[in-house]
Amino acid sequence: MLVPLAAATVDRCGAKAATLGMLLRQDLPVPDGIVIPFGPAGDLVPPVADWLESAGDPPVAVRSSAANEDGALASAAGQHDSFLGVQGVAAVLDAVRACLASVWSARATAYRDGAEAPAMAVIVQRHVDADVAGVMFTRADGSTLIESSWGLGPSLVEGRVTPDSYVVADGSVTRRIADKRTSLDRNGPGLVVRRVPPAQRRTATLSDATAFQLADLARTVAAVLGAPQDIEWALVDGVPWLLQARPITAEPPTPTTAHPAPLTGIPGSHGTATGPARVVRGPADFPTVRPGDILICPHTDPAWTPLLSIAAGVVTETGGTLSHAAIVAREKHIPAVLAVEAATTTIPNGATVTVNGAKGAVQLTGCARGGS
Structure with missing residues (x-):
């Protein structure tokens, strides 16, 4: 059996x-x-x-x-x-x-x-009690994109934390260290969300040596499986564990630091869309979403997938390029911009918004309309 x-x-x-x-x-x-x-x-x-x-x-x-x-x-x-x-x-x-x-x-x-x-x-x-966990994408050009955060992986894959990001390419590591405010950890028979101590929030989750180690492991996995891979992993006392590997269904945008818009974030999914902003803070707001709306939300975990089937684009306050919601947005061909700080309070409900998912740019292009 x-x-x-x-x-x-x-x-x-x-x-x-x-x-x-x-x-x-x-x-x-x-x-x-x-x-x-x-x-x-x-x-x-x-x-x-x-x-x-x-x-x-x-x-x-x-x-x-x-x-x-x-x-x-x-x-x-x-x-x-x-x-x-x-x-x-x-x-x-x-x-x-x-x-x-x-x-x-x-x-x-x-x-x-x-x-x-x-x-x-x-x-x-x-179960692996991860000190650090994350996702990495191997790419056809030989580079590896790694995102990581403290604790267990759901914090990152569900978009509830903005992760550190590392690009390993040509013998070097390029890093972006995020403000990682919470971690998910096992506590006896259950899981708990903990506040990360202030001194640790902007501390790098990976050393360059560990980033190279993970990238080498990712390349081995891609070679065994015969194609670029989307890999979930965990570190326990510096030892890496592989939790999942699957083909990459849609390539994420290339990380960029050039943001022409006043509201900027992490590029999550290719494309540009304009539509009315719809601020969604939780499931109670789901019925307000209409086809063509731009979702403005604290994060999007997998339970929000039905909204990605009708929305024209999505903007989140936390999350990374390799989160599940970003992957689904790429599969649905809608632009996504992640980790736009205070998006739900800065962008008025009903305002016309233009989202550029490849550049990580969000622009208010019209005033809020009446209604909700």
């Missing part, structure tokens, strides 16, 4: 699990685990309990591996549920069931845009 992660194949376990299995077979640093493959799950209690007992009942990560995830044309980035730091048979089984059910979530349904729900497998693997 259960498949060892190292033996996972695409036809039984989906591309996410199969890729991790391939990397494990190449002796690359992937946390070991098992996969609940496609098809009726049956009674999972005995095999899951046996595996957890044999592994010493560690905290685990429970993650989706759907048939439509991690493809060359569509990533399904962040569209199904993942659970970190889960411990104990009952909690793990609850997480597995929730992961299976998330194929029917509003965000996953919107992302599929009418396509049939895919088969779902579930990965259960050892």
Whole structure:
């Protein structure tokens, strides 16, 4: 019933699990685990309990591996549920069931845009208590783009923190150090959001040596998989772990420091769009969004995917180029500008806004209109 992660194949376990299995077979640093493959799950209690007992009942990560995830044309980035730091048979089984059910979530349904729900497998693997975590993209020109933040990876991939950014190319490292205000960490059986101490907020999460180490690892992964890769990783006591690798579905804009507009941020997705600003601070504001609006929001986590199907563009106060929302914006071909400080209070609701996602520029081009 259960498949060892190292033996996972695409036809039984989906591309996410199969890729991790391939990397494990190449002796690359992937946390070991098992996969609940496609098809009726049956009674999972005995095999899951046996595996957890044999592994010493560690905290685990429970993650989706759907048939439509991690493809060359569509990533399904962040569209199904993942659970970190889960411990104990009952909690793990609850997480597995929730992961299976998330194929029917509003965000996953919107992302599929009418396509049939895919088969779902579930990965259960050892949890990694990251000191630093992030995402890196390998590029055809040989460079590697790395984004990183303190603590566990969801802070970065969900766009809740603006990460440090590193470009490793031609034997050198170019860095942009961000103001990383929060971290997500495991605290016993749960996760907690902590305020980063002021002295650490603008401290670099990676040394140049570690950035080179990660870039070398990324190039190895790309060589094994035969194409440029979008890779999630974690560092524990300076040791890197690979958590996911998938093809890059849409290239991000080239980082730039030239911003002609009064409101500037991080380039997230190519293109230019003009439309009415719609300030969205949370799910309660979702019904106010109309087709053609420019979303102005604190951040966009994967639950906001339905809005990216109708919006003309998006501006966030936090986030990075490699976050799930930025990836989905690129797949939807809408411009995105990230980490525009105080955007939700600076840009009036209803004002006409022009967003240049390639330059990271936001311009107010008209006054706010009546209504909401």
